[in-house]
Amino acid sequence: MDDDPWRTTEEVADWFRTEASTVRYWRHAGIGPRGVKIGRRVLYRDSEVKRWEREREAAESGAA
Template sequence: MTTIATRTLLTVAEAAELMRVPVNTLYAFRHQGKGPLSAKVGRRVVYREADVLAWLDAQFAAEEAARARRDGEVSR
């Protein structure tokens, strides 16, 4: 298991910048139980960079699957 010390922790602002979304979007995702995994450390919300990137990859995979389904329905 990798320890936290070897992982990059991102602030909400850093995660939002990486994802190219407003900070308030991440707060809304967290409130709704959506978005990448986050944790509270003291009074701060942090994200592991790997979790943000994995969540983004999952969003692209879901979009590709939806597009493939739509394209399959059109060609029938």
């Protein structure tokens, strides 16, 4: 079992309770979690999504 699974754009959107189009915009603008294009899909490592989430939390709290 993979301890750092891949997530689809839709799964990342669900994680943050937003639309897939928002996650695609974040990626295009360079402000979202780093994704990897595999075939026709962009996938995100679970650890990368969590890293980005922690970074955003720190920025919001002024700790960054």
